[in-house]
Amino acid sequence: MSATVDATIFSSYFGNCPVVKVEGRTFPVKTFYLEDIYEMLDYHLASDSSAAIKNTSTKMSKNARLRNIVKSSRGRQNLVQYGWDDDEVVDEEAINPHFDELLYQSYSVTTKNSLRKLNEDVIDFDLLEELIIYIDKTGEKGAILVFLPGMGDILSLINRLVLLEHFRGALSDWILPLHSSVSTSEQHKVFQVPPSGVRKVGN
CATH class of the missing domain: 3.40.50.300 (P-loop containing nucleotide triphosphate hydrolases)
Structure with missing residues (x-):
């Protein structure tokens, strides 16, 4: 039963039957945000984690992809991937679009880097x-x-x-x-x- 239910509605439906109220207990709650958890655990979000954001290029013709690959800053490395016949080329600059470094100035570099590459839609x-x-x-x-x-x-x-x-x-x-x-x-x-x-x- 939901804690927010309107008991009077149910009472009236059942012929104004009596409603028993049991006093509950409240407990103190301390809030930790994700960045606080990262700091507490000294957590590092690995690049190959399923929760790390992955920005990939869209599929295009092989010639067009080859031109883009060679021009990129990771040209040689991506050429190796291209040679392995990957359908997509990983973009190293993928970042969390919600990340604002100004909000995390007091946090460690490790925490900021983890937040920067976090995919917030993945557990x-x-x-x-x-x-x-x-x-x-x-x-x-x-x-x-x-x-x-x-x-x-x-x-x-x-x-x-x-x-x-x-x-x-x-x-x-x-x-x-x-x-x-x-x-x-x-x-x-x-x-x-x-x-x-x-x-x-x-x-």
Whole structure:
């Protein structure tokens, strides 16, 4: 049930039945932005990461492509790629169109370079792995909850985490999917308390 539902509408629909209100608890929330996470982890977004922006040339005739390749600053290197019969030639100057260096003057060069080449439309699972391990090692007691767009992304993260040395053995049994398509028995495990020394990771 949504926390923002208008209970009076449902009450009136069911003949003005009584509404029971249970007081909840609020918890302090501390916000970390992506650049803060990069700094905290000393994270470097690799050029070959799936989350790194890739700007490729459009397909064109071989002669036209060859002329453009030779004129480019990476002419020789791109010629090698061309010789391997690649359909597209990678543009080294691809950058995140939303990146504004003036907003990140107080951040490290590594962080700025990572933000510069970040594709904001792609989930960086490498970063999620590092962040979850960091929280597990340094964070206070409690579970880790990861919000992801869909079941495919949830399973991708779970499959990656259970292969890590950090989550071997009993720890991997507490990396749990949270989705409406998950069976009732699996959903019940989310509410169980893990053994001492084991952190629950739900996503």
